[in-house]
Amino acid sequence: MDLRIRRNKKGIIFTIISIVIAIFFTIVFSARIEKPIDYKSFLIETRVNTLSDYMSNFFDYTRDATRVSGYSAFQGLIQDINNTHRYYNETDEFESNYTYCLRTGNLTDSKICPNMTNRTLPYYLNYIRDTVNKEMNIKSNYTINSITINQTIDAFAIELTVNITLKINDAYANLTDTRLVASPVPIEGLPDPLFIVNGSYNQNISEYKFRTEGDWNETDLASLYYNHSYRAYINGISFINRIKGNFTPSIYGIESFVNYTNVTYNESHSLVDYLFWRNITSNCSNSSSEGKVVVGINITTFPPKVSTNQYFQLDEDHRASFIRSGGTVFTCPQT
Amino acid sequence: MNKRGAYFFVIDAMIASSIIFLSLIIIFTTYSIIPETNPAVRMAEDYTEYLINTRIRPYDIPDTYIHNLTNDGNITNLDNTFLQQLTEFYFLNYSGQRNTTGIMASYIAEISKGVIPKQRSFAVYMNNDSLYAWIDMNQQEDAQLMIIAKKIAFKRINDTYIFGPVMLEVRIWI
Numbered sequence: 001m002d003l004r005i006r007r008n009k010k011g012i013i014f015t016i017i018s019i020v021i022a023i024f025f026t027i028v029f030s031a032r033i034e035k036p037i038d039y040k041s042f043l044i045e046t047r048v049n050t051l052s053d054y055m056s057n058f059f060d061y062t063r064d065a066t067r068v069s070g071y072s073a074f075q076g077l078i079q080d081i082n083n084t085h086r087y088y089n090e091t092d093e094f095e096s097n098y099t100y101c102l103r104t105g106n107l108t109d110s111k112i113c114p115n116m117t118n119r120t121l122p123y124y125l126n127y128i129r130d131t132v133n134k135e136m137n138i139k140s141n142y143t144i145n146s147i148t149i150n151q152t153i154d155a156f157a158i159e160l161t162v163n164i165t166l167k168i169n170d171a172y173a174n175l176t177d178t179r180l181v182a183s184p185v186p187i188e189g190l191p192d193p194l195f196i197v198n199g200s201y202n203q204n205i206s207e208y209k210f211r212t213e214g215d216w217n218e219t220d221l222a223s224l225y226y227n228h229s230y231r232a233y234i235n236g237i238s239f240i241n242r243i244k245g246n247f248t249p250s251i252y253g254i255e256s257f258v259n260y261t262n263v264t265y266n267e268s269h270s271l272v273d274y275l276f277w278r279n280i281t282s283n284c285s286n287s288s289s290e291g292k293v294v295v296g297i298n299i300t301t302f303p304p305k306v307s308t309n310q311y312f313q314l315d316e317d318h319r320a321s322f323i324r325s326g327g328t329v330f331t332c333p334q335t
Numbered sequence: 336m337n338k339r340g341a342y343f344f345v346i347d348a349m350i351a352s353s354i355i356f357l358s359l360i361i362i363f364t365t366y367s368i369i370p371e372t373n374p375a376v377r378m379a380e381d382y383t384e385y386l387i388n389t390r391i392r393p394y395d396i397p398d399t400y401i402h403n404l405t406n407d408g409n410i411t412n413l414d415n416t417f418l419q420q421l422t423e424f425y426f427l428n429y430s431g432q433r434n435t436t437g438i439m440a441s442y443i444a445e446i447s448k449g450v451i452p453k454q455r456s457f458a459v460y461m462n463n464d465s466l467y468a469w470i471d472m473n474q475q476e477d478a479q480l481m482i483i484a485k486k487i488a489f490k491r492i493n494d495t496y497i498f499g500p501v502m503l504e505v506r507i508w509i
Contacts (some may be wrong), residue, residue: 011347018351022358042373046380050485057487061500064491071494119495128487128500135502136485186494 047172054138055177058128058166062181065124066102070160070185073101076113077243081193082202083114087245094244099147102160121147121162140168145178151240155232155252156207157184158240187239192256194242198277200263203256205230205239221322222301225312230254235317237274247274260312261305267331270294270315282315284332292316295328375455379484379507382450382457386418386503387486389446400445409438417446418503422490425461426498436466443467451507460504461488478508 077098081087088094100106101113105120125142132138145163152159165178187205195203208229211220216231224231236253237246258271265271268281270292282292296304296311297319304311313331314322392413394401404410410420421439428435443459443466451457451469458468458475475481483506489499 011343014344014347015351018354022354025355026358026362042376046376049380054487057500061487061489061497064489064497068491068495068497075495124497128489131500131502132487189494 044172047170050136051138051168051170051173051175054132054136054140055166055168055175058125058132058140058142059164059177059179059181061128062121062125062162062164063183065121065128066160066162066181066183067185069102069119069121069124070158070183071190072116072119073098073113074158074185074187074190076101076115077107078191078193078196079114080107080111081243082191082196085197087193087197088243089245094240095149098149102147103144138168138170140166142166149240151238151250151252154184155236155238155254156188156205156230157186159184190239192242192273193245194237194273194277197245199258199273201259203228205254207231216322218299218301218323218327221297222299225257225302228256228259230256242274247278257312260310265310265313267313268294269313270318271313272315272318275315284330285334294331295319296331297323297327298329299323299327375480375482375507375509376484378451378455379482379505382447382507383484383486383503383505385450386421386446387416389417391415391417391420394446400441404438404442409435418486418488419490421461421466421503422488422499422501423492425464425466425501426490426492429462429498439466444469455507455509457505457507460502460506462501463504473508475506475508481506481508 077088077094088097097107097113100108101116102121104122105113105116107113121144125144129140129142132140143165145165147163148161150159150161151157160183162181162183163178164181165176168175188207190205192199192203192205195201206227206229208220208224208227208231210223211231223229231254233253233255234251235249236255237248238250238252239254241248241250241253256273258273258276260271263271263276265276266281267284269276270280270282274280282294284294292315294313294315296313298311302312311329311331319328390413391401391405391410395405395410395413396402401410405413409424412420415423421442424435424439424442427433428439447457447467447469453469454471456469456471456473456475456478459466473479483504486503486505487500488503489497489501491497
């Protein structure tokens with residue numbers, strides 16, 4: 001009897017041990033199901049990454065928005081030049097009016113910048129800020145600290161540099177960053193202020209893209225002329241100086257040629273735009289010891305003007321850059 | 336008597352083993368059916384980063400769909416990123432210039448090959464418009480786990496117009 005009870009007790013002990021082991025494993029593995037203390041850190045990390053991405057996107061968008069808004073501001077400013085027929089020739093007039101137009105859509109406190117409705121830089125930046133607030137619940141604000149205008153790289157692009165600060169306020173992180181965002185604003189397609197103020201017809205700027213290296217030749221001259229294109233020319237007048245009415249040569253200068261069939265000129269005129277429209281003349285006589293000489297271009301692509309029998313004319317510097325020898329005639333009798 | 340004792344111990348051991356075995360089954364089953372969110376979130380984030388940072392040019396390989404799009408003039412700038420190109424297609428469709436819904440769906444399918452595993456359903460939306468969906472098993476409404484990654488997309492169309500920002504949404508679900 002005792003032996004039977006002892007055996008039954010052993011069975012109970014084994015059962016208890018197995019239950020204890022089962023409970024032990026249950027507790028151990030259940031602990032793994034529970035969320036760890038730092039379970040939220042991944043979500044926070046994801047949110048902070050989202051905020052960081054937005055910051056990066058905002059500055060990228062600012063670059064594109066500056067380019068688009070900058071181009072529109074040039075259109076507005078040139079429209080104003082067209083209305084007033086005067087250059088922005090007062091000290092800092094161009095810089096202050098242009099940046100004010102970019103920021104507010106006005107040239108001055110009392111004068112609107114044409115064509116800038118819904119095209120100012122703050123309009124675009126407000127749009128991305130509000131969209132992101134609505135779609136991603138990210139609250140942010142920006143401050144445009146300054147806008148500077150330069151031309152240091154390309155004759156056919158103006159560089160706008162925007163100093164801008166973005167602040168993001170979020171439950172998980174507050175981020176602030178100030179960056180200089182540089183945008184090249186192309187001048188392709190913009191009306192040339194020189195033609196507007198001094199010319200008898202208007203012409204849009206179009207870069208000549210068929211020659212990027214090597215020497216210019218007669219074919220280039222004809223193509224430039226007949227396509228009303230512009231080339232970068234180290235002694236030409238830059239686009240900004242054309243707005244300012246400042247005709248100092250610039251390494252970012254550009255030039256085109258005046259349509260000789262549309263204008264009246266004499267034997268001393270070179271038909272380079274900034275020389276002709278400003279009525280800057282040169283000698284037509286080779287015997288003169290001073291100044292440049294103007295010559296007529298006598299090649300098949302430039303037939304003489306029917307009404308006056310005058311040739312297309314260039315000063316010697318420009319003639320030499322396209323035509324090495326021959327193909328020229330004097331525009332007045334040589335003594 | 337000894338035989339009966341042996342039976343008792345064997346049965347007892349079997350009961351104990353069953354308890355342990357069942358406990359382990361319950362524990363592991365419960366543990367394994369909880370979907371892991373982190374890898375899915377990473378997958379969605381990685382996929383959107385891939386769209387944002389990958390340029391088309393290296394993928395312009397003969398006899399591929401991308402190359403066909405380049406040849407027939409639908410892709411004009413190989414330096415666009417995948418997302419910029421998708422935004423451009425969307426703009427063309429959105430502005431009514433051209434119906435690009437088919438192009439967008441095929442384009443997303445092509446650039447997503449091998450990036451999202453076939454065992455994951457995923458869909459791409461722009462401005463809440465569905466552009467593409469790959470459904471493995473469950474429809475979106477039956478998903479056990481759904482991860483949504485949102486990114487900002489925009490594209491400068493010309494010198495005077497920027498399209499966007501619009502929201503790109505990538506949904507991955509199980």
